[in-house]
Amino acid sequence: MQQDKHPEYQAVVFRDRSAGYAFLTRSTATSDQTIAWDDGETYPVVDVEISSESHPFYTGKARTVDSEGRVARFERRYGAGEGQNPDTSD
Template identity: 70%
Template sequence: MKQGIHPEYRPVVFRDQSAGYAFLTRSTVTSERTVQWEDGHVYPVVDVDVSSASHPFYTGRMRTLDTAGRVERFKRRYGND
């Protein structure tokens, strides 16, 4: 790798406040805010709108559409008799 052209890769806490969920990972994202993590170290924190703890697909609250009913209704309305 070339020296001096890559952003700093360091531990960062991502926090989903709507779900009360946070996780520590490594990233190049920057943040002025910090938080003290469970291990006692202080890390930059980034607040996110959606995470796996609040996304409907991962929580099982996803709504499924009745596509078969829509197709049948379309065929009834516009299909050849």
């Protein structure tokens, strides 16, 4: 690894203000703001808009796509393969 080309890893707190959640990890992100953590140390804090605590996929609030409704709408628009029945062999 070449010297002086890679950013320095450090302990950083990422804070999701919308969920009231923060976690400590190692990152190359930097910030001028700091926060006192549970262990008594002070770490830089980076505010994020979405984390696993507020993302719809992880919270179970994700919308599901109605794929059956999409197929039915496609068949109504373009026909259900009129004249072709895949169940019968000619």
